[in-house]
Amino acid sequence: MKISIQDIEFSYNGVPALESISEKFGKGDFIALVGPNGSGKSTLIKCLNGILKVHKGVVLIDEKAINSLTPNELAKEIAYVPQSENKKPVLTVFDIVLLGRKPYINWKPSKHDLKITAEIINLLHLETLALKDFNKLSGGQQQIVYIARALAQEPDILLLDEPTANLDIRHQVEVLEILKELARKGITIVIALHDINIAVRYASRIMMLKEGKVFASGGKEIINEQNIENLYDIKVKIFREDSRIFIIPEGI
Amino acid sequence: MTGKLVLEYNRYLRKRILFFLLVFLLLVIIVLISLVSGSADIGFRSIIDLVAGRSSAFASQVLLKIRMPRIAGAFLAGTSLAISGAVFQSLLRNPLASPFTLGISGASAFGAAFAIILLGAGTSYGGSNDVAVINNPYLVTISAFIWSLASVAVILLLSGYRGSTPEIIILAGIIISSLFGAGISAIQYFSDNVQLASIVFWTFGDLGRATWSNCLIIALVVFPVLLFFIHQSWNYKSLQSGDEYAKSLGVNVTRVRLTGMVVASLATAVVTSFYGIIAFIGLVVPHIVRRIIGGDEQFLIPASAVSGGAFLLLSDTLARTIISPVILPVGILTSFIGAPLFLFLLIKGMGKGFWS
Ligand SMILES: Nc1ncnc2c1ncn2[C@@H]1O[C@H](COP(=O)(O)OP(=O)(O)OP(=O)(O)O)[C@@H](O)[C@H]1O
Ligand SMILES: [Mg+2]
Numbered sequence: 001m002k003i004s005i006q007d008i009e010f011s012y013n014g015v016p017a018l019e020s021i022s023e024k025f026g027k028g029d030f031i032a033l034v035g036p037n038g039s040g041k042s043t044l045i046k047c048l049n050g051i052l053k054v055h056k057g058v059v060l061i062d063e064k065a066i067n068s069l070t071p072n073e074l075a076k077e078i079a080y081v082p083q084s085e086n087k088k089p090v091l092t093v094f095d096i097v098l099l100g101r102k103p104y105i106n107w108k109p110s111k112h113d114l115k116i117t118a119e120i121i122n123l124l125h126l127e128t129l130a131l132k133d134f135n136k137l138s139g140g141q142q143q144i145v146y147i148a149r150a151l152a153q154e155p156d157i158l159l160l161d162e163p164t165a166n167l168d169i170r171h172q173v174e175v176l177e178i179l180k181e182l183a184r185k186g187i188t189i190v191i192a193l194h195d196i197n198i199a200v201r202y203a204s205r206i207m208m209l210k211e212g213k214v215f216a217s218g219g220k221e222i223i224n225e226q227n228i229e230n231l232y233d234i235k236v237k238i239f240r241e242d243s244r245i246f247i248i249p250e251g252i
Numbered sequence: 253m254t255g256k257l258v259l260e261y262n263r264y265l266r267k268r269i270l271f272f273l274l275v276f277l278l279l280v281i282i283v284l285i286s287l288v289s290g291s292a293d294i295g296f297r298s299i300i301d302l303v304a305g306r307s308s309a310f311a312s313q314v315l316l317k318i319r320m321p322r323i324a325g326a327f328l329a330g331t332s333l334a335i336s337g338a339v340f341q342s343l344l345r346n347p348l349a350s351p352f353t354l355g356i357s358g359a360s361a362f363g364a365a366f367a368i369i370l371l372g373a374g375t376s377y378g379g380s381n382d383v384a385v386i387n388n389p390y391l392v393t394i395s396a397f398i399w400s401l402a403s404v405a406v407i408l409l410l411s412g413y414r415g416s417t418p419e420i421i422i423l424a425g426i427i428i429s430s431l432f433g434a435g436i437s438a439i440q441y442f443s444d445n446v447q448l449a450s451i452v453f454w455t456f457g458d459l460g461r462a463t464w465s466n467c468l469i470i471a472l473v474v475f476p477v478l479l480f481f482i483h484q485s486w487n488y489k490s491l492q493s494g495d496e497y498a499k500s501l502g503v504n505v506t507r508v509r510l511t512g513m514v515v516a517s518l519a520t521a522v523v524t525s526f527y528g529i530i531a532f533i534g535l536v537v538p539h540i541v542r543r544i545i546g547g548d549e550q551f552l553i554p555a556s557a558v559s560g561g562a563f564l565l566l567s568d569t570l571a572r573t574i575i576s577p578v579i580l581p582v583g584i585l586t587s588f589i590g591a592p593l594f595l596f597l598l599i600k601g602m603g604k605g606f607w608s
Binding site for chain 1: 257258260262489493494500502503547550
């Protein structure tokens with residue numbers, strides 16, 4: 001699904017967090033949002049699925065304004081993996097992944113809902129944890145469950161806020177490979193990332209945010225020393241090998 | 253592969269259904285015990301006779317006019333309070349929430365007393381068995397409901413504030429309770445002696461006031477409310493992960509919370525307006541059920557419904573027989589059992605995540 005962001009603005013109690021952001025993403029794009037802490041990545045993600053109502057401008061998915069859709073219709077199109085959830089549900093892993101089917105469930109889940117839940121659990125290798133109490137899982141395991149829950153929603157657009165922050169490198173790669181595969185199938189992925197090397201390696205588009213504004217946006221060509229140094233205010237060295245790019249922080 | 257997992261999950265769910273059936277069986281047993289306990293000498297024989305249509309006039313009077321409505325009233329009131337408690341806990345994500353601890357029972361009791369004394373919805377007789385005769389039960393219930401909404405408004409307003417902890421909300425509930433308690437005292441102060449005797453009741457829930465007609469009114473509220481809550485259970489489950497995530501699942505958080513709170517207070521108000529304040533059932537029952545079958549509202553709500561009914565009926569049967577021939581108001585008994593349990597939960601929850 002296409003996403004079109006048209007000149008949006010958002011502020012928290014009068015303090016601007018996003019200013020004049022305009023951007024267009026196509027079906028199957030893999031967009032990495034990067035930028036320093038507090039630059040507005042999470043806020044932008046929440047504006048894209050209507051958790052936060054923009055104060056100016058409009059967000060369109062496939063030419064339809066998101067606020068013209070009912071919350072349930074929107075939930076069938078867009079799934080969201082929050083940055084951190086301090087509210088821990090008292091449910092089993094299976095129940096939580098099944099919760100992703102909520103937009104399709106009225107009174108009780110269908111056989112189809114259960115089947116999809118089981119498939120996603122297998123895809124992310126959570127079988128052995130499926131009937132465990134969610135609160136007894138490690139931080140990284142919980143994060144994978146959140147990703148599974150979003151996948152169970154069968155969205156056309158997947159928004160992920162730092163989904164790999166708690167994961168070991170093997171799980172990071174595993175999750176990103178799954179996301180890449182989903183993008184190949186036509187799902188649009190928007191992911192906030194701190195690891196700029198991972199962002200460069202997996203994303204088809206990179207959007208740099210600084211102080212609530214778009215600092216730079218485009219393909220891999222925007223990755224250069226000057227942009228990164230200005231974005232994060234540190235010194236970096238960039239190595240290129242074949243088509244791959246490595247960014248190494250040098251010092252402040 | 254996926255088939256196996258679904259099968260395992262279904263087997264796991266079967267445990268919850270088993271719990272439900274077990275409580276149901278327990279309920280049947282408690283009903284039977286309750287039917288044969290009391291000061292009048294009526295045994296299982298009389299029940300069989302009654303079913304066969306050959307019981308004595310006295311036995312059928314006692315069973316049909318006194319014991320059965322009381323049993324039905326206890327079950328309905330317990331159900332109503334337990335499901336309201338479960339839903340308040342889910343909606344506010346607050347394990348200490350319940351009709352009583354949020355001050356909603358207190359507000360309802362005030363509303364009922366208000367209607368009876370000031371709006372003239374009831375007349376009361378003095379004497380040894382002082383009873384308030386409610387002439388207009390609808391007015392009493394409506395008044396109880398409207399006043400209960402006042403405390404809902406305060407709770408919702410407070411929980412909207414950032415940094416309001418579960419404990420602060422409950423503190424507010426206790427303050428609301430004592431405020432309405434003072435309100436009831438004020439009404440008592442200005443009413444004559446005969447009326448006075450009758451409203452003292454409201455502060456101690458008593459199922460002796462159960463009649464078939466008030467059971468019917470409560471049933472007409474409680475069953476639709478139960479269906480509504482079961483229908484909403486997926487919304488409530490989504491709220492467990494926080495408001496933002498629930499929104500991303502398509503839940504209209506404000507509306508779900510508001511309607512849920514209002515409907516739960518209606519269920520509380522209708523019970524309180526007829527039987528008075530019955531404390532702690534709405535707090536303790538959902539807690540025990542949660543502990544046994546987990547926090548999934550889809551199962552928690554129906555299981556709390558049956559458990560709440562069974563628990564209150566058991567308490568009332570105890571209250572009737574424990575110091576026989578004196579019949580203790582059940583509200584006193586549930587307070588004696590509930591208060592220490594509440595304290596226990598409070599201490600256990602101190603300084604850590606409440607739910608786990
Ligand atoms: N709930 C809130 N209330 C008030 N201000 C907020 C709130 N959430 C975020 N902000 C402010 O908005 C700005 C953007 O925050 P946001 O969470 O979008 O940043 P971020 O890029 O996701 O940061 P991080 O990398 O640390 O996750 C920050 O200045 C932050 O202080
Ligand atoms: Mg963030």
